[in-house]
Amino acid sequence: MKTIKVSVVTPDGPVYEADVEMVSAKAQSGELGILPGHIPMVTPLNIGAVRLKKGGNTELVAVSGGFLEVRPDQVTILAQAAEKAEDIDVERAKAAKERAERRLQSKQEDVDFKRAELALKRAINRLNVAGARD
């Protein structure tokens, strides 16, 4: 089967690099699947899981926004934060989720709801990705 090179890169260094058969991600315009031979494309991603199919099994990477760039020979995901399922700190994600929920419910003027909502989304995404592994 044909494969394509995928790399997930964050400011703190590369997170994932491998040749895979298919990449699927949640773009802002909807779910997106990329097979080898896709035309060059750029699209922003939502907070969500990126699924990488390789030899029958699927690996998950939690991505906090960012971009997907497709080139003839390579797919690059540029995100400000990304973790492989096994690298996720579940305790920290749980704490972040609770904190965000508390902030959303507090109904105070000084709370930045948009930020809290994004934080909640990121935490839920991490927990989902980490949970799917077990």
Add this chain to the structure above:
Amino acid sequence: MASLRDIKTRINATKKTSQITKAMEMVSASKLNRAENNAKSFVPYMEKIQDVVASVALGSSNANHPMLVKRPVKKTGYLVITSDRGLAGAYNSNVLRTVYQTIQKRHKSTDEYAVIAIGRVGLSFFTKRNIPVVLNITGLPDQPSFADIKRIASQTVNMFADGTFDELYMYYNHYVSAIQQDVTEKKLLPLTDLAANKKLTSYEFEPSQEEILEVLLPQYAESLIYGALLDAKASEHAARMTAMKNATDNAKELIRTLTLSYNRARQAAITQEITEIVAGANALQ
């Protein structure tokens, strides 16, 4: 001449100081090593995002995102990166002097500019001189991760987007080598110097070019800030290492001269004693 005991105390004190500076030098050396690695692991991300930004922004001529367009300057922002602690030689003073002189030269009133301070030394420098500091962050770890400065970076970029600033400069020490760091001024926003070094890829845009720029450019500007911070951190450790090495060398030199005068004083004391004994014996004869 100082007494034997005084000199001995000074020698001991200097020795202890030199032990401390030696230890600090070694700590900084290992931190520098890690900072260099951090900066290295950031390079692939930076190269990639630069590539994409150049391709997207220059790929078609009708890219008119506000972050790409120059506008009349009413207020200038200065992002200044310093360290939290001193004992780093001229590291902080070089940057702060450059910024201060630039501000004095370019602006007449405090309404025309504001400073964003990263690092405690810079923050106290500007507050003391009544220069407006709009944002600041102190207590960053020695090996900062992107999450540590995400907030201040996006706030800074937002201040440009909402018109608080019309242009934004960054000042920091650029790391050249372990013994050389240069103060660098970099224009962060608007992004005018997008240079394509490789051939541009023509992309499909999903959903549209404008919407992609909307997300891509802030992310790009934020990563520029992070890149500058990593660069500055490496410089900081290098500067501290050099400063501590000089301190250790100076202490050694001081110990050498002190030991010399200690020995002289001791010899003088012995000679004097002998003279006294001989004189006493002669008087008895």
